[in-house]
Amino acid sequence: DQQVKQNSPSLSVQEGRISILNCDYTNSMFDYFLWYKKYPAEGPTFLISISSIKDKNEDGRFTVFLNKSAKHLSLHIVPSQPGDSAVYFCAARSRRNTDKLIFGTGTRLQVFP
Amino acid sequence: GAGVSQSPSNKVTEKGKDVELRCDPISGHTALYWYRQSLGQGLEFLIYFQGNSAPDKSGLPSDRFSAERTGGSVSTLTIQRTQQEDSAVYLCASSYWGGVETQYFGPGTRLLVL
Numbered sequence: 001d002q003q004v005k006q007n008s009p010s011l012s013v014q015e016g017r018i019s020i021l022n023c024d025y026t027n028s029m030f031d032y033f034l035w036y037k038k039y040p041a042e043g044p045t046f047l048i049s050i051s052s053i054k055d056k057n058e059d060g061r062f063t064v065f066l067n068k069s070a071k072h073l074s075l076h077i078v079p080s081q082p083g084d085s086a087v088y089f090c091a092a093r094s095r096r097n098t099d100k101l102i103f104g105t106g107t108r109l110q111v112f113p
Numbered sequence: 114g115a116g117v118s119q120s121p122s123n124k125v126t127e128k129g130k131d132v133e134l135r136c137d138p139i140s141g142h143t144a145l146y147w148y149r150q151s152l153g154q155g156l157e158f159l160i161y162f163q164g165n166s167a168p169d170k171s172g173l174p175s176d177r178f179s180a181e182r183t184g185g186s187v188s189t190l191t192i193q194r195t196q197q198e199d200s201a202v203y204l205c206a207s208s209y210w211g212g213v214e215t216q217y218f219g220p221g222t223r224l225l226v227l
């Protein structure tokens with residue numbers, strides 16, 4: 001049972017445009033959400049997070065939106081740059097177990113010139 | 114400073130053989146995690162060590178999988194009698210006191226079981 005779902009395995013965006021990566025979850029006990037970025041042959045690196053008490057968190061070009069009623073979150077990258085090309089993982093933490101993360105399957109973003 | 118390192122970076126083995134994967138966490142990090150990513154899947158939690166506490170082994174898929182952490186530092190993940198479905202990238206992460214957003218991942222070990 002996939003509790004965190006990233007239904008788009010890949011996304012292609014032109015440089016300068018907005019990239020929107022989506023993530024859906026099923027567990028209502030999730031209270032903290034994170035996005036990780038992964039380049040080939042490297043481990044994932046933390047990008048941005050959001051608590052369930054918020055609906056938006058912004059850090060430079062990256063903004064995460066959380067819609068609790070829809071159990072949906074999205075990562076917006078504006079403007080997209082070629083260096084943003086990577087695999088992006090959505091992850092969630094349950095308030096019942098704050099030391100573990102449940103990851104989605106990832107979305108491969110390609111930003112072309 | 115040095116990040117999380119893992120060895121080997123790639124491992125090819127025959128079905129039925131045992132393998133050991135090593136993780137060197139960041140110095141001073143008390144929490145250590147093992148994950149695996151199978152083809153087309155997300156990162157799957159395997160096991161979690163925190164300080165001197167008993168490890169959380171709830172993610173280990175079978176009793177062929179075991180892990181230990183010696184001296185609160187280096188960790189070894191052992192897979193006995195490997196099966197083809199064990200083929201995956203095995204990722205290790207460490208953090209200070211288990212803060213999830215401060216998990217630093219190693220580059221992973223790509224395991225292929227023939």
